[in-house]
Amino acid sequence: MSGPLLAVEDLRVEIPTRHGIVQAVRGVSFTVQRGETLALVGESGSGKTITCRAIVGLIHSPGHITDGRVLFQGRDLVGLSEREMEGIRGRGIVMAFQDPMTALNPVLTVEAQITEALSQEGSAAARRGRVLELLRQVGIPDPVHRLGAYPQQLSGGQRQRVMLAIALARQPALLLADEPTTALDVTIQAQILRLIAALQREYGMALILVTHDLGIVYHMVDRVAVMYAGQVVELAAREELFARPRHPYTIGLIRSIPSADRGRPLIPIPGTPPELIGMGSGCPFAPRCEWASAECGRGEIPFAPVGEGHWSRCLKADQLEAVAGG
Amino acid sequence: MSTLAQRAVASLPVKPRLASGLVIGGSMLLALAAAALLAPALSSGDPNAQNFEAILQAPSLAHPFGTDNFGRDVFTRVLYGAQIDLRIGVLAIIFPFLFGSLAGAVAGYYGGWVDAVVMRTVDVITAVPFLVLIIAIVSFLGSGEMNIFLAIGAVGWVTYSRLVRGEVLREKNLEYVAAVRSLGFPRRRIILRHLLPNAVAPAIIFLASDVILVILTTATLGFLGLGIRPPAPEWGMMISEGREFLSSGWWVAAMPGFACMYAGLAFILLGDGIADILRVRGQ
Numbered sequence: 001m002s003g004p005l006l007a008v009e010d011l012r013v014e015i016p017t018r019h020g021i022v023q024a025v026r027g028v029s030f031t032v033q034r035g036e037t038l039a040l041v042g043e044s045g046s047g048k049t050i051t052c053r054a055i056v057g058l059i060h061s062p063g064h065i066t067d068g069r070v071l072f073q074g075r076d077l078v079g080l081s082e083r084e085m086e087g088i089r090g091r092g093i094v095m096a097f098q099d100p101m102t103a104l105n106p107v108l109t110v111e112a113q114i115t116e117a118l119s120q121e122g123s124a125a126a127r128r129g130r131v132l133e134l135l136r137q138v139g140i141p142d143p144v145h146r147l148g149a150y151p152q153q154l155s156g157g158q159r160q161r162v163m164l165a166i167a168l169a170r171q172p173a174l175l176l177a178d179e180p181t182t183a184l185d186v187t188i189q190a191q192i193l194r195l196i197a198a199l200q201r202e203y204g205m206a207l208i209l210v211t212h213d214l215g216i217v218y219h220m221v222d223r224v225a226v227m228y229a230g231q232v233v234e235l236a237a238r239e240e241l242f243a244r245p246r247h248p249y250t251i252g253l254i255r256s257i258p259s260a261d262r263g264r265p266l267i268p269i270p271g272t273p274p275e276l277i278g279m280g281s282g283c284p285f286a287p288r289c290e291w292a293s294a295e296c297g298r299g300e301i302p303f304a305p306v307g308e309g310h311w312s313r314c315l316k317a318d319q320l321e322a323v324a325g326g
Numbered sequence: 327m328s329t330l331a332q333r334a335v336a337s338l339p340v341k342p343r344l345a346s347g348l349v350i351g352g353s354m355l356l357a358l359a360a361a362a363l364l365a366p367a368l369s370s371g372d373p374n375a376q377n378f379e380a381i382l383q384a385p386s387l388a389h390p391f392g393t394d395n396f397g398r399d400v401f402t403r404v405l406y407g408a409q410i411d412l413r414i415g416v417l418a419i420i421f422p423f424l425f426g427s428l429a430g431a432v433a434g435y436y437g438g439w440v441d442a443v444v445m446r447t448v449d450v451i452t453a454v455p456f457l458v459l460i461i462a463i464v465s466f467l468g469s470g471e472m473n474i475f476l477a478i479g480a481v482g483w484v485t486y487s488r489l490v491r492g493e494v495l496r497e498k499n500l501e502y503v504a505a506v507r508s509l510g511f512p513r514r515r516i517i518l519r520h521l522l523p524n525a526v527a528p529a530i531i532f533l534a535s536d537v538i539l540v541i542l543t544t545a546t547l548g549f550l551g552l553g554i555r556p557p558a559p560e561w562g563m564m565i566s567e568g569r570e571f572l573s574s575g576w577w578v579a580a581m582p583g584f585a586c587m588y589a590g591l592a593f594i595l596l597g598d599g600i601a602d603i604l605r606v607r608g609q
Contacts, residue, residue, distance in 0.1 A: 058504050061437075082513065090510025097508075102501040107523045116519070117509050163505070170509055 003074060004031035005206050006055070006093075006174055011068035013047070013054050013230075020277040024050045024063065026230035029303070032174065037200065037207040039217040039238075041253065042227035043273055048210045049098070051227070052176045055208075056095045057085045072174070090117075094172040098179040100159035104151035110135075110162055111147035117169035134165040137202075139195055157188040161195070168199060174206045181216065193220060215257040218242065223309075226250045229274055229284035232303070236310040246312035246320050248289045283314070291316045348599025351534075354592035362408035369402035373559040382575040392577035394568065400577060403559035404585045410560050411589070414474060414544050415537040421479040422536070426486025427529050431517050433487065434494030434525075445491070448484040456481060460543055464552045474553060478540055485536070486529045493525035527604040534597025538590040545586070561586055 013025035025047045032038050040048040053059045055070050057077060070077040072092060077085065097103035105113060114131045122130075128147075135143035138161040151159055160180060167175055177196060181189035197220040200207045211217055217224060217238070224241045226234040226249060234247035245251045252269035271288035282297040283289070289296070296315055303313045314320070361368060377397035385392045391400035433444035451459070463477035497503060498521060506520050545562015547553030554560040556567075561582040568579030 053504075056508050058507055060499060086510050086512055088510070089508050092510075093508070094510075095504075095508040097501045097505050099501055103505040105502045105506065105520050105524070108520075116511070116515075166505075166509065176508075 004071075005034045005036075005073060006032040006208075007069075007071040008051070008055065009069040009071065011051065011054060011070065012066045013050050013059060013063060014066050015050075015063035017277075022276045023279055024230055024276060025054065026276075026279065027068070028227070028230070028232050029068075030225050030232060030235060032206050032208060034173070035200075035204050035206055036223070037197075037209060037221040039221040039224045040208060040210045040227055041212065041214050041217060041224055043212055045273055045276070046227040047230040047276075048212075048227050049178050052095055052178055052208065052210055055176065056089055056093050057082075058095065090170045091172060093174045093176065094167045094170050095176040095178065096163050096167050096180060099183050100156050100163055101183065103163055104159055106151055108150075109147065110149050110151070110154070114162070114165050114169055117166045130169075131165075134168055135162075137168070137199065138162070138165045139191070140165075156184050157192065160184060160188075160192055164192075164196065164199065168203060171203065172205060174208070175200070176208045176210070178210045179212070180209070182212070189216065196220070214253045226253065229279070230276055231284070231313060232311075233285065233313040234311065236307070240307065240310050244307065244310070244321065246306045246310065246317040247285075247314045248291055248316070248320065249285050251320065252288075291319065346599070347595040347597075347602065351592045351595025351597070351599055354588065355596060358408055358589060358592060359412060361405055362412060365402070365405035365409065369405050370399045371402070373403045373406040374398065374557045375402075382571060382578070384575070385577055391581040392575060394564075394575070394578045395571055400564075400581050403564060404561070404582050407559040407561045407564060407582060408585065408589075410554060410558060411541045411544065411562075411586075414471060414554075415541045415589075418475050418478040418540045418544075419482065419533060419536050421475075422482035423486055423529060423533055425479075426483030427490045427522065427526055429483065430487035430490030430492075430529075431494050431522050431525060434491035435498055435513070435517050435521060441491075444487065448487050451481055451484045457543065457546060461547070461550065461552060464547055469547070469552045469555060471554065474544060474547060478543065482536065482540070485532060489528045489532060490522070490525050493528060494521055497521055497525050527601065530604065531597045531601045534593040534600070537593045538586075541586060541589065 008031070009029050011025055011028045012023070015022040015024050028047065028051055030038065040051065042048050050059065050063065054065055055072075055077070057080065059065070065078050068078065072088060077088060080088070111128070111131055114134060115127050118127050118130055131147065132143050135146060140146050140158060140161055146154075146158075151162070154162065160183075180196060181192050184192060193216060196207070196209070199205075209217060209221060214224075221238050223235065223237050225232045226241075226247065228249050234241065234245065234250045236246075241250065242254065245254055249269070252267070255267040256269060258266060269288055274284050274287070281299050283292070283301045286292040286296040293316075301313050301315060303311050304317070306312045306317045375398065377393070380389070380393050380397045382395055383389055383393045383397075389399050389401065391404060394400055394403075429444050433441040459481050460477045463480060464473050467473040467476060503516065503520065506516055542562065544553050544560065545565060548560050548563030549566035554563060556563060564582040565579045565586075568575070568582070571578050
C-alpha cells in the first residue's frame with residue numbers, strides 16, 4: 001500500500017444550534033504519512049478537536065460531516081456504518097481525549113481498562129504481564145500496586161499515562177492525541193510529551209498532536225498545520241514554519257510564544273476569533289490582521305503553495321517573507 | 327469539668343452517613359429473613375391451625391400478636407407470611423430489573439427507531455394504571471404465584487427502562503464513552519460493560535422500593551381474591567381479612583401491616599445505603 005496513511009480532503013463539519021448552523025470545520029485538507037507526527041495548532045474553537053473526532057467518526061450529535069473525504073489506508077471513512085468504524089478504530093486509529101479526569105471509566109480498575117484493550121489471545125497471566133509492561137512503559141511507578149486502582153485514585157498525570165497505556169494496548173497505526181497536556185501541570189506536560197514522542201518511535205505510530213500551544217510542538221513534530229476558524233491556514237514542515245511563516249496568524253502565534261532567552265516582549269494577537277455562524281466570504285483573520293487590505297474581505301482565499309511542501313491561505317503571503325525570521 | 331459532655335462528643339461517630347443505611351437495612355432484612363426461615367422453631371408451628379377456644383384474643387404472652395377470627399396465632403402467620411411475601415417480592419423484580427435496564431440502555435444508546443419502539447411501548451404500558459393492568463393480566467391468566475410473576479414481569483420493567491435510559495442519555499456523551507468507542511470496542515461491550523454499570527445506580531435504588539410495591543400489589547391481588555389463595559398466610563390477604571375485625575381485634579390487620587412497614591423500611595434503608603456506595607464510587 002503506497003500513499004499517505006491518512007488523507008483528509010476538503011472536510012466540512014456543521015453543527016446545527018439554536019442560533020444557527022456552526023460551520024466548525026470548513027474545508028480542511030492534510031495528509032499524514034506512516035510514522036509521521038503532525039501538529040494541529042490553533043486557538044480554542046478553531047476546529048482542531050472536531051476535525052479529529054470527524055476522522056474517527058465520533059462527532060457529537062447533531063454535528064455531522066457535510067462534505068469531504070477521510071481516506072485511511074486508501075479507504076474513505078466518511079459514511080461508514082458504526083459497525084464498519086468499529087473495525088477501523090482500535091488497530092487503525094485511536095483517539096486519546098483531552099481531559100484525563102473524564103476520559104476513563106470511573107467504575108473499572110486500571111487493570112480492567114487496559115486488559116480490555118489488549119487482544120484477547122493468550123493466558124490471563126500473559127495479559128497481566130503485558131499490562132504491567134505497558135504501565136512501566138508509560139512511567140507509572142510501582143505498577144503492581146496500581147493495577148487495582150480506580151481512576152479517581154490517580155493524579156491527572158497518572159490518568160493521562162493510563163490513557164496512553166490503553167491506547168498503546170490497541171497498537172494503533174495512527175494516534176490522535178487531543179491536547180494531551182492541557183489539563184496537566186506545566187512540570188508534568190514536558191514529561192508526557194517526551195513520553196508520547198518516545199512511545200511513538202517505539203511503536204512506529206503516526207501521531208496527530210492537537211494543541212493550542214505552538215511552543216510545545218517545536219521539539220517533537222515533523223509538520224505543523226495551523227488552524228483558524230475551521231480552516232487550515234498554513235501547513236509546512238516544522239523548521240520551515242518557524243523560519244519562514246507565511247500566514248499572519250502563524251506569525252502572531254510565534255510572536256506570542258513565551259521565551260526566556262530572547263528577551264523580547266510577547267506580542268499578543270489583537271481581537272478574538274470570529275463566530276462560526278453564517279461566515280461571510282473573505283479571510284476570517286482579516287479583522288485582526290495588520291497586513292489586511294480591502295481585497296482580503298472578498299471571495300474565498302485560496303490555499304496556495306508558497307514553497308516546498310508549504311501552503312498558506314493568505315493573499316499577502318509573498319509580502320510576509322521579509323517580516324518572518326524574528 | 328463536663329466529662330460527660332466530652333465523652334458524649336467523643337463517642338459521636340466520625341462518619342455517621344457512609345453505608346449506615348446499608349448496615350441497618352441489611353441487618354433488619356437479615357433478621358426478617360432469619361425469622362421467616364426459623365418460623366417453625368420460633369412460633370407455634372402451624373400457621374393454619376385453628377382454635378375456636380381462643381378467637382380474637384388480644385396480644386398476650388401465649389399469642390404475642392393475638393389471634394384472628396379462627397383462633398389462628400397471628401404471630402405464627404406473620405412469620406410464615408414473611409416467607410411468601412419476601413419470596414414474591416424478591417423474585418418478581420428480577421426480570422423487570424434485568425430486562426428493563428437492558429432495554430433502557432439499548433434504547434438510550436442507539437436512539438433513533440430502536441429508542442422509539444422501546445419508549446413508545448413503555449408509554450403504552452405506563453398509560454394504563456399499574457394496578458389495573460396487573461389485575462387485568464392476573465384475571466386473564468388466573469390466580470397463583472407464577473401468574474403474579476408473569477404479570478409483574480410484563481408491566482414492571484418500564485420504570486427501570488425509563489431510569490436507565492435517562493442515565494444512558496447523559497452518560498453516553500461523556501468523554502469516557504467516546505474514549506472506549508475510539509478503541510474500536512463493539513457496541514454490545516460498550517453498553518454492557520461501560521455504560522450499564524455507570525447508568526444502573528438509580529435502577530438499583532428503585533429496586534428496593536419496588537420490592538415493597540410488589541408486596542403491596544400481591545396484597546392487593548390477595549384482597550381481590552386474585553393472588554395467593556387462602557388460607558396461605560400472605561400479609562396482604564391477612565390485612566384485608568382483618569379489616570372486618572378492626573373494632574373488635576385491631577391486631578389481626580395491624581400486625582401484618584407492621585410487618586409490611588418493617589420490611590419496607592428495611593428495603594428503603596438498604597437502597598439508600600447502596601445509593602451512598604454507588605455515589606462514592608462514581609465520584
